[in-house]
Amino acid sequence: MSFTFTKIERLCSKKAIDDLFAHGKSKTQFPFKLIYKPSEFESPFPVRTMFVVPKKKHKRANKRNDIKRRMREVYRLNKHILYDVLKSNKLDLMFICLSNEELEYAVIEKSMLQLMTDLSKKDFTEI
């Protein structure tokens, strides 16, 4: 099992982001919001992901960075939950931080795991 998280696993295209905001479905589990949408792209990985911490909630760049790094770390260590289910289906994801407090690693882990396991129980062929 691989725990890597390289650049091709990240969602960077502006087109794909706009599309995700326009047509994606969302699910909230405070302090995070998950936006997801089935997609098509060429990659050895089944999922493209991005992490967002709005400037409105966190004024200082170093605090935004800290939270994003923790979120990325949680995803990297637990992404197999989704990978095992998806197989040939493709999916775009976006995690948005809603809290304006500095979050500990344990809090982030608990909340994001909840979101990911909920998502993995869905039937992807229907959405």
Place this chain on the structure above:
RNA sequence: AAACAGGUUUGUUUCAUCGCUCUUUAUUUUAAGGGAGGAAAGUCCGGGCAACGCAGGGCAAUUUGCCAUCUGAAAGGAUGGGUAUGUUUUCAGGAAUGAAAACAUAACAGAUAGUGUCACAGAAAACCAGGUAGCCGUCCGCCAACUGGCGAGCGGUCAUAGUGAAAAUGUGAGGUAAGAGCUCACAUGUGCAGUUGGUAACAAUCGCAUAGGACAAACCUCUAAUGUUGUAAGGCCAUGUAAACCCUGAUGGAAGUCGUUCGCCGAAAGGCAAACGAAACAGAACCCGGCUUAUAGAACCUGUUUUUAU
């Protein structure tokens, strides 16, 4: 010695596991190496680089602002001096006040080019000022009258009072109906010219003119200077190429630092060991040099206050 304030310096180290990014090497995932700060921040100055622009001149806009020396590419910084203001001390004096010294502060050119602002109070807050009370003159009426007193109108006046942070220089004399820089003397301030001292800012002195409130960190005037932009391009062994997207990380252990508590040793200063806790401000966006602001803890320096000892 403690507390507080200010300044300067510093701004933890290391191991394991799992990762990120770039370079080189390999060619299909091996190996080696690089990977945040003193402020990376604010974007306030100066310079380089790059792109674009560029006949000449003007306007506009922005910036500079006592003097000398040193440093620096420049901006800036350091030291010393001058001026102004304030505080303290000492001296002189009956006092008002004056002189000297020390310390602190200063965006320290111009308020006599022009425009503007000056709350409340006050009659009036600024070109020729102003006329409330008071003072003086004049005229009318009344009292009944000691060449007078009272009231109203008109005029003169800022000496006196009153308002205010500030009322158009101060004292004395002349002058006048009463008064007034209206005139004179002395003083004070300002401007111009000379002389002396000083590299200079400036100081002293003398002559002439003048009496003009404060604010230029209000506009403005003077002075000295300045193509625009940091998208793109270029540059970068930190990355990214476009910003809701941007690597430099996460977890665990060990050591060190500081704090609290308990234990042991010691006459004391202190030393040893354990447990628990704390570690700031803050994340490169073209690159350098400054300025400004933020900063836990530690070390050093300076000042203030309190306590103890002598």
